[in-house]
Each structure stands twice: as structure tokens, then as C-alpha cells.
Amino acid sequence: MRDAYHEELDSIGEGLVEMARLVGSAIGRATTAILDSDLKLAETVIEGDKKVDDLQHDLEARAIALLARQQPVATDLRIVVTSLRMSADLERSGDLAQHVAKLARLRFPERAVPQDLHATILEMGQLAQRLMAKAAEVIVTKDIDLAMQLEQDDDEMDLLHRTLFQHLIDDRWKHGIETAVDVTLLGRYYERYADHAVAVAKRVVYLVTGEHADDLQQDIPPVTRVEGA
Amino acid sequence: MRDAYHEELDSIGEGLVEMARLVGSAIGRATTAILDSDLKLAETVIEGDKKVDDLQHDLEARAIALLARQQPVATDLRIVVTSLRMSADLERSGDLAQHVAKLARLRFPERAVPQDLHATILEMGQLAQRLMAKAAEVIVTKDIDLAMQLEQDDDEMDLLHRTLFQHLIDDRWKHGIETAVDVTLLGRYYERYADHAVAVAKRVVYLVTGEHADDLQQDIPPVTRVEGA
Numbered sequence: 001m002r003d004a005y006h007e008e009l010d011s012i013g014e015g016l017v018e019m020a021r022l023v024g025s026a027i028g029r030a031t032t033a034i035l036d037s038d039l040k041l042a043e044t045v046i047e048g049d050k051k052v053d054d055l056q057h058d059l060e061a062r063a064i065a066l067l068a069r070q071q072p073v074a075t076d077l078r079i080v081v082t083s084l085r086m087s088a089d090l091e092r093s094g095d096l097a098q099h100v101a102k103l104a105r106l107r108f109p110e111r112a113v114p115q116d117l118h119a120t121i122l123e124m125g126q127l128a129q130r131l132m133a134k135a136a137e138v139i140v141t142k143d144i145d146l147a148m149q150l151e152q153d154d155d156e157m158d159l160l161h162r163t164l165f166q167h168l169i170d171d172r173w174k175h176g177i178e179t180a181v182d183v184t185l186l187g188r189y190y191e192r193y194a195d196h197a198v199a200v201a202k203r204v205v206y207l208v209t210g211e212h213a214d215d216l217q218q219d220i221p222p223v224t225r226v227e228g229a
Numbered sequence: 230m231r232d233a234y235h236e237e238l239d240s241i242g243e244g245l246v247e248m249a250r251l252v253g254s255a256i257g258r259a260t261t262a263i264l265d266s267d268l269k270l271a272e273t274v275i276e277g278d279k280k281v282d283d284l285q286h287d288l289e290a291r292a293i294a295l296l297a298r299q300q301p302v303a304t305d306l307r308i309v310v311t312s313l314r315m316s317a318d319l320e321r322s323g324d325l326a327q328h329v330a331k332l333a334r335l336r337f338p339e340r341a342v343p344q345d346l347h348a349t350i351l352e353m354g355q356l357a358q359r360l361m362a363k364a365a366e367v368i369v370t371k372d373i374d375l376a377m378q379l380e381q382d383d384d385e386m387d388l389l390h391r392t393l394f395q396h397l398i399d400d401r402w403k404h405g406i407e408t409a410v411d412v413t414l415l416g417r418y419y420e421r422y423a424d425h426a427v428a429v430a431k432r433v434v435y436l437v438t439g440e441h442a443d444d445l446q447q448d449i450p451p452v453t454r455v456e457g458a
Contacts, residue, residue: 064310071300081293084310088317169407177409178398184413 005070008062012083013139015059019090020136020200022052024129026097027193031125034104034186035118037111045101052094056087063087075207082203086139089196089203093132096193100125103182112182114175117167121183124160124190127153131197138201142208147201157194161187234299237291241312244288246365248319249429251281253361255326256422260354263333263415264347266340274330281323285316292316304436311432315368318425318432322361325422329354332411341411343404346396350412353389353419356382360426367430371437376430386423390416 026045033042063080066072072080103112113121131153138147164187167173168180205211255274262271292309295301301309332341342350360382367376393416396402397409434440 064306067296067310068302068306071302073297073300077293077297081296081313084313085317088314165410168410173406177402177406180406180409181394181397181413184410185417188414188417 005066005072008066008070009076009079012059012063012066012080015055015062016083016086016090016200017136017139019052019055019059019087019094020132020139022048022055023090023094023097024132024136026052026094027100027125027132027190028129030097030100030104031122031129033101034112035122035125037104037108039105039108042101042104042108046098046105049094049098052091056091059087060084078210079207082207086200086203089199093193093196096189096196099189100186103186107182112179113186114179114183117164117183120160120164120167121186121190124157124164124187127157127160128190128193128197131157131194135197135200138204142204144205144208147205150198150201154194154198157191161191234295234301237295237299238305238308241288241292241295241309242368244284244291245312245315245319245429246368248281248284248288248316248323249361249365249368251277251284252319252323252326253358253365255281255323256329256354256361256419257358259326259329259333260351260358262330263341264351264354266333266337268334268337271330271333271337275327275334278323278327281320285320288316289313307439308436311436315429315432318428322422322425325418325425328418329415332415336411341408342415343408343412346393346412349389349393349396350415350419353386353393353416356386356389357419357422357426360386360423364426364429367433371433373434373437376434379427379430383423383427386420390420 026048029041030045032038033045063084067077067080070076106112131150134146134150134153137143138150164183168183173180255277258270259274261267262274292313296306296309299305335341360379363375363379363382366372367379393412397412402409
């Protein structure tokens with residue numbers, strides 16, 4: 001009985017890794033789609049999100065069934081409850097990748113991102129994808145040091161976000177309001193995506209160490225932070 | 230034993246209602262703070278969010294202890310797991326109210342919202358507060374009809390959000406890029422706040438009917454919807 005139980009627990013972990021893999025690929029493709037104005041690629045991200053949602057529903061149902069059937073306590077209980085939270089983070093990351101892709105579709109055949117911000121958005125997209133890849137690795141390896149690295153990567157994301165805002169409020173901005181709105185939302189999507197990846201890694205830390213990381217929910221927009229509020 | 234158990238379950242429900250009350254008040258005060266450029270009021274929201282976070286941690290700890298001690302099944306298990314999710318929605322709503330307040334603080338003594346958008350932002354703030362009040366009422370009464378009303382209110386929020394974006398991308402916009410960025414973020418905060426209130430109500434529906442509302446996670450930005458993507 002305990003073996004079937006731990007198999008089920010493992011398969012929940014595998015489901016989380018699969019979700020992370022899908023939403024990592026999604027943010028990478030969404031970034032390419034928005035930079036290249038590639039409608040077909042954008043559509044694959046938009047349609048692909050359903051699979052992420054299905055995986056989450058499936059994973060939740062299995063987690064709840066496990067709670068009901070096996071009534072785990074202590075560490076095992078903590079694993080199941082934390083898995084529910086991680087699946088919510090991953091599902092939300094998928095939504096955010098989808099938002100990027102929808103913006104690409106909305107502006108097609110135009111490009112939503114002006115040329116002088118391409119490098120910054122590309123870097124944000126790549127960093128987001130890397131953060132999610134590391135989060136998946138943390139789920140598998142339970143490597144606390146790697147989990148800690150994600151926080152540093154997230155600082156890098158904040159820096160990129162700040163760069164983006166500085167471009168926006170620069171007097172020389174010449175791309176108009178609509179593009180400013182698009183870029184503001186894009187920046188927010190990448191930043192929130194990164195927050196969720198970091199949250200996933202921190203939840204693993206909590207599982208391993210039993211200690212809550214307090215700053216899971218920090219997502220003060222960098223425009224606020226830059227200017228000293 | 231079962232009585233102590235149901236008392237504990239009730240007290241978790243009361244904790245959720247208290248969280249909803251706090252974050253409802255927070256979004257109301259944050260809206261006044263940003264419209265009046267009231268620094269002191271903004272500070273009360275920013276500092277008050279700690280209490281919401283504390284309540285959530287406390288509520289989570291009690292829910293997990295309940296799972297471990299009482300090992301509920303069926304409906305009771307569903308209530309506890311759903312409560313965990315609701316507390317996450319409410320905590321996040323508090324963050325969003327705090328973001329509005331931080332923007333008020335950042336722009337003080339200037340006003341972040343230009344006069345011609347005051348009415349729209351006021352309406353978004355009031356609607357957000359009303360949505361949360363209804364969500365709290367749904368937690369208490371388990372009134373499915375009321376829960377359904379929240380979806381209509383949310384449509385109203387989408388409409389307001391669209392109005393906001395139409396103002397932004399109107400050629401006559403004369404408030405500059407920084408204000409456009411502020412208003413874009415504000416619109417997003419209110420819309421997400423409303424989404425979380427609706428999610429709380431829908432989770433109650435799920436508890437009562439056992440049926441999942443599929444569209445819990447929809448938060449496609451209205452700029453996308455307006456323009457037909």
C-alpha cells in the first residue's frame with residue numbers, strides 16, 4: 001500500500017515537472033512570436049495552454065484523491081499541499097505566456113516591441129525560460145543551492161524590468177502611447193512569470209527545510225522601486 | 230471530537246471573511262489615496278497588508294493542522310483544500326490593493342490619475358470593493374445566485390478597463406508616457422483584484438455544487454479583447 005502511495009506521490013512530482021517544461025517552452029515561443037511577429041508560433045502558445053490547464057486539473061484531482069485515500073500526515077501531507085500550490089503557480093505562468101502570445105497575435109502583422117527594446121525583451125524572455133527550467137530542476141533534485149540561485153536570477157529580472165521602464169519614461173520615447181501600454185503590460189507579464197518560477201523553487205525549499213521564505217509574494221513593480229517608494 | 234472539528238472549520242471560514250473584509254477596505258482606501266493623493270491613507274494600506282499576510286499564514290497553518298489531525302474526507306476535505314485556495318486569492322488581492330497605494334505614495338504630492346480619468350478609476354475602485362464585499366457574503370451565505378452576480382459585475386469591470394484603454398490610446402491623450410504607464414498598471418491591478426474576488430465566489434460555488442467553474446483564470450487584458458484578438 002505504501003508503495004502505491006509513494007508511486008502516486010512521485011507521479012504528482014512528474015506532473016509538476018511536465019507542467020514546468022510546457023510553460024517554459026511556452027514563454028520561449030511567446031517571446032520569439034512577439035519579437036518576430038510570428039502569428040503561427042503565437043497560436044501554438046495560445047492553444048497549448050489548454051494542455052497546461054488540463055494537467056493542472058488532473059494533478060489537483062489526484063492530489064485530493066490522495067489526501068482522501070491515504071490521509072498522509074507530517075512531511076507527506078506537506079508535500080501534497082505544497083504540490084497543489086506549485087501547480088497553481090505553474091498554471092498561472094502558462095496564462096502569462098499566453099498573454100504575451102495574445103499580444104503578438106493582436107499586433108500582427110505589426111511588431112508590438114520597437115527595435116530598440118528587442119534586446120531587453122529577448123533577455124527577459126530568455127531569463128524567464130531559464131528560471132522555469134531551474135525551477136523544474138529544483139523540483140527533481142531538491143537542490144537548495146539551485147533554488148537560492150533563482151532569487152539572484154529574479155534580481156536580474158527586476159533590473160531588466162527597470163531598464164524597460166526607464167526607456168518608457170525617457171523623454172526621447174518616440175513610439176507612442178499604444179506601444180508604451182503594450183511594453184508596460186509585457187514587462188509586467190515577464191516579471192510575474194519570474195515571480196511564479198521563484199515561488200515554485202521556494203516551495204521546494206520549504207518542503208526540504210520546513211522553513212517558509214517570507215518574500216514569496218513580492219512583486220512590487222520596478223517603476224515603484226526605482227523611484228524610491 | 231467532531232464538534233471541535235466543525236468549530237475549527239467554522240473558524241477557518243471566519244478567517245476568510247475577515248481577510249475579505251480587510252482587503253475590501255484596503256482597495257477602497259487605496260483608491261481614495263490615489264485619487265486624492267493622500268499619503269497617510271496610502272501608508273495605512275501599505276502597512277495594513279501585513280495583517281492580511283499574517284492572517285493567511287495563520288489560516289494555512291490551521292488548515293494543514295486540521296488535515297493532519299482530523300483527516301477529513303469527501304466534502305470536508307474539499308472545504309479545507311478550497312479554503313487554502315481562497316486564502317491565496319485574498320492574500321493576492323491585498324497585494325494588489327497595496328500596489329495601488331504604493332503608486333499613490335510614489336507620485337505624492339502629484340496625482341497619478343489625470344482628472345479626466347478620475348471617474349473611471351473611482352468606479353473601478355468602488356466596483357472592486359463591492360465585488361469583495363459580495364465575495365465575503367457568498368462565503369457566509371453560500372448563496373449561489375449571489376456568486377453568479379459577481380460574474381456580471383466582473384463584466385462591468387472589463388468594460389471599465391476597456392474604457393480606460395480607449396482613453397489611453399486616444400490620439401488626444403495629453404498626459405504623457407509616465408501617466409500612461411501608471412494608468413496601464415492601475416487598470417491591471419483593479420482587473421486582477423476583481424478576478425480574485427470572482428474566483429473566491431466561484432470556489433464557494435464549487436464547494437456547494439461540486440462543479441468547477443471553468444473560467445476562473447480568465448484575465449485576458451481588455452486591450453486584447455477590445456481589438457478583436
